[in-house]
Every structure is written in structure tokens, then in C-alpha cells.
């Protein structure tokens with residue numbers, strides 16, 4: 472850290488999310504600067520580094536993590552590349568903000584959990600940014616007051632306008648439903664014990680061979696059900712909605728009614744087109760919270776345990792998608808490090 476305590480951050484992966492996080496740390500976040508960026512694609516790394524004075528571009532994360540002006544790491548490479556970046560950052564005992572998913576499967580997530588445990592202290596915050604979204608925070612606070620009574624069911628809708636070309640049917644679970652997995656555990660304060668994935672007839676607008684949409688049912692240890700409609704080629708925009716049904720009432724977010732216009736015999740609003748637009752404030756708050764906690768020498772936010780639990784649930788979901796039926800979720804015992 473500099474004398475004035477500014478955190479030097481290395482951003483690994485400079486694609487859609489990584490480039491947006493570089494912009495955020497550079498222009499929005501206080502108390503941090505982007506010291507280095509890393510991407511396997513050297514040209515992309517150079518282009519992004521050129522937007523920040525003094526930022527160096529690397530193709531090798533080891534050289535970035537060893538740099539004297541790097542105090543912390545923000546991982547925004549593709550999911551399968553997270554494990555090696557996390558293990559190296561933990562070897563250097565560097566604080567990490569890792570985009571979701573922690574890793575794409577339970578075995579690799581467990582290796583990260585074991586590495587952090589071996590270090591003896593928490594170092595990693597996982598990028599489940601919905602926990603920083605104003606609407607989700609309101610929903611969580613409402614549930615925590617107990618005024619609605621015990622939650623019985625959670626209905627989630629998660630729609631993307633279009634999926635990227637590399638998207639597979641499994642990724643609807645491991646990359647997209649990963650969010651609802653975390654939201655369900657966080658909102659209800661319960662682990663997920665089983666997953667069933669149902670396959671409606673695919674939309675004619677989905678790329679050939681992509682099972683889109685899917686309908687996912689998550690069962691929790693307290694007997695609640697959380698269902699997720701995941702539809703990543705809905706065509707009209709980006710929609711994330713959640714409704715909790717409790718014993719004495721319901722609470723719902725995500726209707727996007729921030730402004731409604733009336734004109735020429737119609738009324739209506741607009742729909743965000745992607746996550747960068749819908750969750751812009753949440754990403755800002757997430758990164759600021761990470762920088763603030765890191766500068767205080769603390770680690771807050773979603774933990775490696777949360778990332779591991781989500782990975783185990785998603786892995787069970789992918790098995791259900793491929794083999795059919797209800798798949799139980801097996802978790803190791805929760806280590807004391809994670810409360």
C-alpha cells in the first residue's frame with residue numbers, strides 16, 4: 472500500500488467484467504488504484520492497461536502478483552481459470568475479490584477452501600454481488616425482522632436477453648443459477664440439500680442444442696422450496712425477480728418500476744439490457760466494501776464457504792440436468808474459520 476494507504480489492485484482477466492471492474496476501481500472506488508492487469512490475450516491486457524496511468528499489462532499472473540505495487544487481487548477471468556489464480560494469491564497471502572463462481576465444481580472449490588484454511592485466516596471475498604443490491608438488501612432486512620413469519624417458498628426469475636456464444640446447457644446452472652443458489656442460502660439462512668432440474672421444450676430462439684429455458688427446484692434444510700426459472704435467450708432484456716412467500720405475507724423485488732411513463736394511450740417503463748446495467752450500483756458497492764474492509768485488515772462479504780456451497784449445489788444441478796431426477800447435495804463439515 473502507498474503511504475496514504477491506497478490499495479494497489481491487480482485485475483486478472485480483462486474481458487467484459489474485468490474491464491468494467493478496472494473502470495470501476497479507477498473511476499468510482501475510493502482508496503484503491505489499478506496497479507496491474509493480466510490477460511492471456513496480451514493485446515486486450517495492453518488496451519485495458521492503457522486506460523490507467525502507471526498500470527502495467529501482464530500475460531502471466533505470477534509476475535503481476537509478485538509486483539511491489541500489488542497489494543490485492545481482483546479475479547475476473549473465466550470460471551475455470553479461477554482456481555489457479557486463487558491458489559497463487561493465497562500462496563502470496565494476498566486479499567482477493569473473486570468473481571462468481573468461486574470455481575465451476577465442488578472438488579476445485581474444496582481445494583481453495585483447504586488452502587485458505589491452511590493459511591489460517593480468511594483472505595477471499597466471492598463476487599455474489601446481489602448481496603449488495605439495494606432491492607435484495609431490503610428483502611433480506613424485511614425477512615430478518617420476522618414480520619412476515621417463516622419463509623415457505625422463494626420464486627426466482629432470471630432472464631438474459633441473449634447468451635454468449637460459448638454458453639452451454641450446464642452453464643445455465645453453474646454460471647447463471649449460481650446467483651440464485653447464493654441468494655437462496657443468504658436470504659433464508661439455510662443450506663440447500665437437493666436439486667431437481669426440469670427441461671421445458673427449448674425456445675426456438677435458443678442456439679441449437681442449448682437447453683434454454685430450464686426450471687430448477689432447490690430444497691433447503693429447513694423444508695423451504697426455492698424455484699428458479701432460468702431463461703438466457705428471452706430476447707427482450709435482463710430481468711431478475713424474487714418473491715418470498717412466508718407464513719404471514721409475501722415480499723417481492725425486481726419489477727423494475729423505478730419510473731413509469733404514460734403517453735399516447737399507453738403506460739410503461741424500460742427494461743435493463745444486461746447485468747452491467749441492472750447491477751451497476753451493486754458492483755460499485757461490492758468493490759468499495761471489499762476495498763474498505765481490506766484497508767482495515769478485514770475480510771467481509773460472501774466467503775469461500777459460500778462459494779464452495781454454491782459450487783456443490785450447482786454440480787448437483789448439472790447432474791440432475793444431465794441424468795434427470797432429484798440429486799442430493801453433499802457438503803463437507805463447515806470449518807470453524809467460516810463461523
Ligand SMILES: NC(=O)C1=CN([C@@H]2O[C@H](COP(=O)(O)OP(=O)(O)OC[C@H]3O[C@@H](n4cnc5c(N)ncnc54)[C@H](O)[C@@H]3O)[C@@H](O)[C@H]2O)C=CC1
Pocket residue numbers: 483484485486487488489509510511512515532547548549550552570571572598600646746750
Ligand atoms: N457478477 C456478475 O454478475 C457477473 C460475473 N461474471 C463472471 O466474471 C468472470 C468473467 O466473465 P466475463 O468477463 O463475462 O468473461 P469474458 O470471456 O468476457 O472475459 C474473461 C477474460 O479472462 C481471460 N482469461 C481466461 N483465462 C485466463 C487466465 N488463466 N489468466 C488471465 N486471463 C484469463 C480471457 O482471455 C478473457 O479476456 C466469470 O467468472 C463470470 O462468471 C460475468 C458476468 C456477470
Ligand SMILES: O=C1[C@@H](O)[C@H](O)[C@@H](O)[C@H](O)[C@H]1O
Pocket residue numbers: 631646647650703746
Ligand atoms: O453472472 C452473470 C453471468 O455470468 C451469467 O451468465 C448471467 O446469466 C448472469 O445474469 C450474470 O449475472
